[in-house]
């Protein structure tokens with residue numbers, strides 16, 4: 001792509017001019033934006049960049065390993081992987097209010113990030129994968145929940161005392177342009193084409209209290225759903241798809257016995273920007289296949305429902 005090749009060259013020149021011989025730290029989330037920003041900055045300044053991946057233990061199954069190996073092994077980027085799952089799950093114990101869950105995760109995220117950054121001896125610049133829509137939303141009075149939604153890791157999310165200069169090479173781009181840039185940089189489709197994933201991760205897909213056991217159950221159901229979506233060739237036609245573990249137990253039958261286990265909901269939507277969304281119209285046969293697999297393969301779930309609510313009035317996430 002000619003445009004992206006030109007953008008890439010210009011962006012690299014701009015990053016070099018801004019950073020000079022300074023040290024840059026980048027918070028990696030595993031999402032498209034921070035990943036593309038990191039690879040682009042690495043191409044510009046190499047080992048002057050260190051990425052910090054704060055692992056809250058609330059990622060999809062296997063995703064942390066994929067992110068870590070992609071950045072370390074494939075791109076040779078210096079990466080600190082801090083497993084903070086005990087801390088996050090410990091502090092989330094007993095918490096059921098969605099906003100408190102979000103705030104707890106946001107606060108811990110910053111605390112852990114700061115700790116890791118201090119261990120590295122600080123830096124001159126902080127890199128962020130801020131996109132054009134993030135810039136607009138953060139100054140728009142009508143941005144609605146997205147202003148707070150992204151508060152903990154996007155525009156203006158960091159406290160005053162982390163007063164580093166920002167490096168934001170994607171500020172002029174929309175999501176589809178970031179994906180095109182990622183492809184231009186040779187990044188794997190698994191990262192570049194990945195669905196958006198919320199900062200608080202699976203915590204907001206487990207209404208009620210989050211426990212490690214529930215996270216593991218949800219990861220299994222979610223992996224089955226996403227695996228079936230991929231095999232059916234539907235992944236790219238969907239904006240986001242995921243499972244939600246409900247705090248509801250229902251009665252079922254399995255063999256000769258009665259079960260009394262948790263229910264799960266599946267959610268899949270189409271959207272162009274996440275501000276509005278429509279339900280993805282799967283065939284019932286597809287949904288039954290997924291439901292059968294989940295109930296048969298995931299211990300702890302005995303019922304599956306499909307969420308057909310559009311946004312508005314629903315939100316994409318359940319919390």
Ligand code: XMP
Nearest residue numbers: 149150196197198199200274311315316317
């Ligand atoms: P909702 O649920 O508000 O979500 O319709 C809209 C989009 O934002 C994502 N989302 C979040 N992203 N931190 C994030 O980084 C959050 O706290 C958060 N909450 C929702 C959601 O996945 C969807 O893409």
